[in-house]
Amino acid sequence: MDVTIPESRVAGRVRAPPSKSYTHRAILAAGYGDDAVVSEPLLSADTRATMRAVEAFGGTVDRGDDRLDVSGFDGRPAVPDDVIDCANSGTTTRIVTACGALVDGLCVFTGDESLRSRPQGPLLDAIGQLGGRAESTRGNGQAPLVVGGPVEGGTVSIPGDVSSQYVTALLMAGAVTHGGIEIELETELKSAPYVDITIEVLDDFGVDAERTDAGFAVPGGQSYRPEGGEYAVPGDFSSMSYLLAAGAVAAADGDAVVVEGARPSAQGDSAIVEILDSMGAPIEWNQEAGEITVPRASLSGTVVDVGDTPDLLPTIAALGAVADGDTVIENCEHVRYKETDRVEAIAAELTKLGASVTEDRDRLAVHGGESDLSGARVDGRGDHRIVMSLAVAGLAADGETTIRGGEHVDVSFPGFFEALESLGVEVHRSR
Ligand SMILES: O=C(O)C1=C[C@@H](OP(=O)(O)O)[C@@H](O)[C@H](O)C1
Numbered sequence: 001m002d003v004t005i006p007e008s009r010v011a012g013r014v015r016a017p018p019s020k021s022y023t024h025r026a027i028l029a030a031g032y033g034d035d036a037v038v039s040e041p042l043l044s045a046d047t048r049a050t051m052r053a054v055e056a057f058g059g060t061v062d063r064g065d066d067r068l069d070v071s072g073f074d075g076r077p078a079v080p081d082d083v084i085d086c087a088n089s090g091t092t093t094r095i096v097t098a099c100g101a102l103v104d105g106l107c108v109f110t111g112d113e114s115l116r117s118r119p120q121g122p123l124l125d126a127i128g129q130l131g132g133r134a135e136s137t138r139g140n141g142q143a144p145l146v147v148g149g150p151v152e153g154g155t156v157s158i159p160g161d162v163s164s165q166y167v168t169a170l171l172m173a174g175a176v177t178h179g180g181i182e183i184e185l186e187t188e189l190k191s192a193p194y195v196d197i198t199i200e201v202l203d204d205f206g207v208d209a210e211r212t213d214a215g216f217a218v219p220g221g222q223s224y225r226p227e228g229g230e231y232a233v234p235g236d237f238s239s240m241s242y243l244l245a246a247g248a249v250a251a252a253d254g255d256a257v258v259v260e261g262a263r264p265s266a267q268g269d270s271a272i273v274e275i276l277d278s279m280g281a282p283i284e285w286n287q288e289a290g291e292i293t294v295p296r297a298s299l300s301g302t303v304v305d306v307g308d309t310p311d312l313l314p315t316i317a318a319l320g321a322v323a324d325g326d327t328v329i330e331n332c333e334h335v336r337y338k339e340t341d342r343v344e345a346i347a348a349e350l351t352k353l354g355a356s357v358t359e360d361r362d363r364l365a366v367h368g369g370e371s372d373l374s375g376a377r378v379d380g381r382g383d384h385r386i387v388m389s390l391a392v393a394g395l396a397a398d399g400e401t402t403i404r405g406g407e408h409v410d411v412s413f414p415g416f417f418e419a420l421e422s423l424g425v426e427v428h429r430s431r
Pocket residue numbers: 020021022091162163164165168190191194310311334
């Protein structure tokens with residue numbers, strides 16, 4: 001689907017969707033337990049992949065509008081009847097692969113073309129160190145994967161600079177092993193706040209896991225159960241970043257965008273508030289009310305290290321294209337291992353809108369203010385975050401911006417274009 005965004009002014013209140021990261025973890029945590037309700041879940045293509053996996057392992061997930069009733073497999077996943085399709089979701093692939101290592105038999109995991117190009121080698125290696133079987137069918141460390149166990153726990157050594165999701169996956173599975181899992185990190189951990197999210201969710205399900213000097217550890221023999229049998233998902237700050245950025249680049253004179261559902265949590269991506277502040281936006285976060293208000297501002301460039309916040313890179317780059325001066329995004333090599341190589345993708349697509357960028361392996365500089373952005377035809381690269389970031393840039397570009405592949409927002413923020421419409425943007429969709 002092509003989506004056309006005209007240069008626009010926006011204003012109004014909009015609610016952030018529920019967190020994708022928390023929803024994935026809550027669904028699988030409930031799967032590892034017996035019965036639990038996940039309330040206010042994100043219902044999106046990626047979280048549906050995790051629901052399918054829980055069902056393949058012997059659980060059931062009854063999908064309501066704003067709740068999921070999960071009947072889990074009680075720490076003992078069954079051999080799936082079929083291959084598990086993780087679609088476009090890296091999180092699903094990693095967390096269910098570690099669950100597959102608990103199975104007394106074999107499981108096969110695959111996904112779409114993007115997913116089948118993403119790195120899984122360190123996780124396969126870790127499962128091997130635990131005595132499980134874990135192979136890439138093509139021998140290239142990418143899905144399709146064949147995984148089996150049952151592993152009973154132990155110590156693993158893994159790199160920390162490819163994906164934090166390997167740590168998340170091992171901690172979640174380790175809690176129901178006999179002996180628990182100790183994780184030694186070979187290199188500094190990137191995307192570290194996502195492991196904080198994991199530890200927070202585990203804690204809410206009554207499971208202990210902790211940071212250690214060497215990395216992380218989770219004792220075995222634990223049971224997953226949220227207090228009162230119910231777990232509520234908080235709002236998603238990565239998704240909010242597009243709405244807040246829209247306000248900062250395009251709010252109507254004297255008006256603002258107000259984003260609801262912004263309660264503090266372990267999400268590193270709440271750094272978007274400080275980043276917008278550092279660019280000169282008079283942004284205000286009422287943490288008690290869970291509301292962030294942002295009017296339009298003349299933005300200026302900033303320097304951001306995205307080691308902890310990879311998913312913000314496309315948003316920051318779009319903001320940088322509208323701002324005056326240079327916006328420098330550092331420590332971003334791991335952002336190349338996502339649905340697309342997002343450093344290359346956003347650099348190339350913003351260039352089509354007239355932005356000037358300098359791309360290095362671990363750094364992206366956007367030279368704002370050199371010329372005004374002008375609408376053009378751009379490619380969302382089949383990547384939800386590239387699509388949404390280009391839509392933000394489109395709000396501030398002269399004329400119209402047409403984004404190819406608008407339907408991919410379904411991965412994390414299915415109502416994204418409706419949210420823009422509610423803020424006053426005339427979104428045009430064509431097939
Ligand atoms: O665990 C998670 O929920 C996520 C971790 C991050 O990935 P990496 O740890 O691979 O950087 C992030 O980019 C992804 O969108 C969600």
